[in-house]
Amino acid sequence: MTIRSETLIGVVPRRRRAASVSGWLDRESVFSWLMMAPPLLxxxxLVGYPFCYGILLSLQDRPVAHAGTFVGLKNFATNLNDPIFWKVSANTFLYTAAATLLKMVGGxxxxxAMNQQFPLKNLVRALLLLPFIVPTVLSTVAWMWILDPAFSVLNWFLLAVGVPKPGPSWLGNPVLAMASIIVINTWRGLPFYGITLLAGLQTVPPELYEAATIDGASGWQRFRLVTLPLLQPIILIVTLFSVIFTFADFQLVYVLTHGGPQNATQLFATYAFDIAMGAGQLGLGASVALAMFPALALLIVAVTIYMRKK
Amino acid sequence: MVTGHGPVERALRLWLPVGFFLIVALFPFYWMAVTSLKPNAELYNRHMMPLLVLHPTLKHYVDLLTQTSFLLWTWNTMVVAVVATGISLVLGVMLAYPLARMRFAGAGLIAMTVAAIYLVPQPLLFIPLADLINRLDLGNTLSAVILTYPTMLVPFCAWLLLGYFKTVPKELEEAARIDGASRLQTMRRIFLPLCTPGFISAGIFAFTLSQNEFLYALIFLTRSSVRTVPVGVIAELIRGDVFYWGQLMAGALLGSIPVAIIYSFFVEHYVAGLTSGSVKG
Known part of the structure; x- marks a missing residue:
């Protein structure tokens, strides 16, 4: 690969460059910038401007449909004195950590399990990806009914296997509600981990396993000493991706619990939505949304640096 | 790959875990289908075994299609997804081609910026965007979402296509250039036709992401006639505390079908796209 790209990038243009020396590079960059101008603008x-405008909004007292007044960091101070804001922060970190861990291990x-030969493997792989494909809101509706307080099929199962007490109200209990959204997020995201890691596993040369087996490694040792180190880069990038979008999750919680009961499942995104769209306080809402930014920025920088390194 | 030793061990190593994952992954869809076919008498009867339907009925589907604007929402969703995907592919190519093929100052910076924008989640931007859409007087028009979906789809398509473009050999372009074709001609006539698989991957992803989007649609589309399926289902089939479960499930199932069909046709492209980001890099 290195030899080939050298001949393509290096040698051929250099020979051509001799023909039309300086104009060449110019035209390459002119073409590039003209081509990229529309998407960049x-x-x-629609991303750069709103982002800056969001920062400006967070520094304003800005009721919806009214002009804003500049209030400095007052919104952020309000957040720091708001016990719900702290609960929301704790919820978001717990949700992200627990769901990510479950998705990683489960994935x-x-x-x-999928890295074995068996009939209909492609069909099974396609079916396993369905939770990831189907619009989240629609599959969450199914989960809502699975967890319904009166007609939960889970509680019917519990009763059927002989649990004497009536089943719990899954979304009415703060702890169970949080556990529920973690499990459903895992249900949806696990296939993404699984299929991506499967593709990684398939690139591991079988000789490595054979060599390890000859050296007397047990199944677990082969997994820990051969598979895991080779998968590490993929695990890292998949996890970073998934952490970003779990941290900023909105749909699942909005549909399933609206952040309840008593803000037990409220996340940054849903709380910002409630304040901005529900209570109509755009400035305060923007400040809650921006509270996500430091953690997100760290993750985004980590991913981009990592991708650049590759 | 380690070979299994006997049927028992094979069942334990293979079918037990794979079966478990399959059941967990598919049960909610089964539950959707079964619920949507149950008459209300079965649906709200706690003493019946809930996993099967005794008297299947299409009543909920008929009600959904005749008493709600579900067909209109489906049409809206399709229009939005197709147009947003088209725009995003075109703009994505315009970003990815120079980044993959040209050498110019700032290319690295642009590539990093595009990757970073791809990772910005919508909840960070929805409040200022809502204000912007209001000021542009685009509230309750499909343009509002057609315009905003590409903010996430363009960086995504550009990034995926960039990876694909780099795998395409350069010889044909070199030859066309030597034959005197302009850069634009080379790109349009020679290069892009070679990249159909890349466009299919990026297109399917963009299409699925558009169908899945909820937050912008929820905020920008508050009138029933312009809603998309996810927002319509949530906003209009759940009225206060009254849940029309049969219709909800019918809507959820029908709303999932377009994505599932497209996905089933192109599943290999989809998996290739899914894994290209991290595996091929």
């Missing part, structure tokens, strides 16, 4: 207008197990 689009992103500047690894799924990948290892």
């Amino acid at each position: 689009f992103l500047a207008a 690894l197990a799924l990948a290892v």
